[in-house]
Amino acid sequence: MTAKELFLSKLSDWGTTPLKVLQKEILPILANLRLAIVLLLVIAIFSVSGTVIEQGESLEFYQANYPENPALFGFLTWKIIALVGLDHVYRTWWFLTLLLLFGSSLIACTFTRQLPNLKSARRWNYYQSPKQFKNLALSAEIETGSLETLKTLLQKRRYRIFEEDHKLYARKGLMGRIGPIIVHASMILILIGSLVGSLTGFIAQEIVPSGETFQVKRIIDAGPFAASQVPQDWSVRVNRFWIDYTPDGTIDQFYSDLSVLDNQGSEVDRQTIHVNKPLKHNGVTFYQADWGIAGIKIRMNRSPVLQLPMAQLDTGGNGRIWGTWIPTKPDLSAGVSLLARDLQGTLLLYDNEGQLVSTLRPGMSTEVNGVTLFIDEVVGSTGLQIKADPGIPIVYLGFGLLMVSVLMSYVSHSQIWVLEADNRLYLGGKTNRAKVVFEREVIAILDEIQPTSDNETSSKTAPV
Structure with missing residues (x-):
């Protein structure tokens, strides 16, 4: 072998070795x-977490919710959650790796097992000698009847017939062999959709008062390629x-009347949303998730309408209360505190000493510190959860x-x-499932061929 031939041989071996x-x-x-x-179980466990x-x-x-002492289940603390990434499981590198491995396993199984099984099922062959029928779980030797009669009976039962000389092969239900392949393909599609959603989707939250316009800014979770999904125009x-x-x-229910505006401020869509009825626009979904009190509109004596902001107070877990301070003198030397629990309930007024001064509702007025205080409106704010997940159509x-x-x-x-x-x-046959039904079908065929000669039929039936 010359040096050139040796080099080409080594080069060929080097190219085929990785494939082998x-x-x-x-x-x-x-x-x-x-x-x-194992991969499926691990994915399921972390999906549950x-x-x-x-x-x-x-x-x-x-x-606050997962302290070190006492630790949940004896080990789950905020440090473990932050270290492992359990606060954003579906976007961690290890969870995406598990999805890729599981998808690779499905693809490998499809090409090494399912497709060869389908190819084998589509290939027909004939039995050449009576001895071959002894290897089948269900077989029979018939002394009466003809091949044409048997062919007609099989065609009635929707068998596909292949015939050559004095040999016949019939099959039906090839769809059952295709089904597992499509199962694998559908699971791979679901995994691809999950990966697309994890890499390109985002979740945001916004608290917006009535009458205000906003763009999606408060993103709390996003994939590395989610920037293209965030609304900009x-x-x-x-x-x-x-x-x-x-x-x-x-x-009973809370509602938000939303308008989608283009760059010029023109309305391109308008919908009223509530829980379980979101607004969808350009692949972004707005869910009604929460509510709050943004402010209160008041008048003092004959002043114009003033809108004061209200903030949620810390009640130690004893309900939600919003409050604000209303000055009753221009130099801010005196005023009252106003508390509210919802948009329609009673408003409470307290003086600087914490004494209850008055109770009133929107549309009512009261005298306080020498001025007439009118309550025009409690301004609510809608809590929206905003999501974009381009992988959802693939998952569906x-x-x-x-x-x-x-x-x-x-x-x-x-x-x-x-x-x-x-x-x-x-005659002999086999099936991959519903074996009792198949046995009854074969027996019915035999009975139609020779209804009165059961004693002339020698058959062998193994447990099915």
Whole structure:
């Protein structure tokens, strides 16, 4: 061998070695059923943790709710959550790696097992001798009847027939072999959709008073490529926020009248949203999630309407209360504190000594510190949760295919071989599921061929 031939041989070996390693070592490991089950269980466990543990909250939130002493379950503290990334499970590198490994396992299984099984199922062959029928779980030797009669009976039962000389092969239910492949494909689609959503989606929260316009700014969780999904050329105006109450005073439903505005401020869409009825625009969804009190509109004597901001007070977990201070003198030397629990309830006025001065509702007035105080309106603010997830259509497509393919997988793939030799018919068959039903079908076929000659039929039936 010349030096040139040796070099080309080494070069060829170097090029084919990685392919051989992939085929003989890596693919069998990835296609291992135990590995797929373990990966699926691990993914399920961390998915549950992402549902139980609040996602995308501030560090202070986890420090308050997951203290070191006592630790939840004896080990779960805010330090563990921050270290492992349990506060944003679905965007961590290790969770995405698990999804990629599971997807690779499904792909490897599809190409090494499912596709070869389908190829084998589509290939037909004939039995050449009676001895071959002894290897089948269900077989029979028939002394009467003809191949044409049997062919007609099989066609009535929707078998596809392949015939050659005195040999016949029939099959039906090939869809049952295609079903598992589509199951794998649909699961891969779901994984792809999850990865797309994790990498390009975002979650934001906004508290917006009635009458104000806003753009999405307060992003609490986002993928590394989510910038293109955040709205830049349009904004949203909260036309009005209101709450419907039940007769006993509890909240029945809260609503937000929203308008989508383009760069010129023109309205391109308008919808009233409430819980379970969001607004969707350009792939971004606005959910009604919370509410608050932004401010109060008042008048003193004959003054113009003044709007004062209200802030939520710390009640130590004993309900939600908003408050503000209203000056009653121009030099701010005197005033009253106003407290509110909701948008329609009684407002409470307290003086500087903390004594209750008056109670009133929107639309009412009272005398305080020598001035007449009018309460025009309590201004509510809507709490919106904003999400964008480009992977959702892919996930929905995957789930749709999964439901269809699971039904397809329940279809039995049945095969029947027939050989006509020595004035006899040799018949045998097998199926991959519903074996009792298949056995009854074969027996029914035999009965139609020779209804009165059961004693002339020698059959062998193994447990099915």
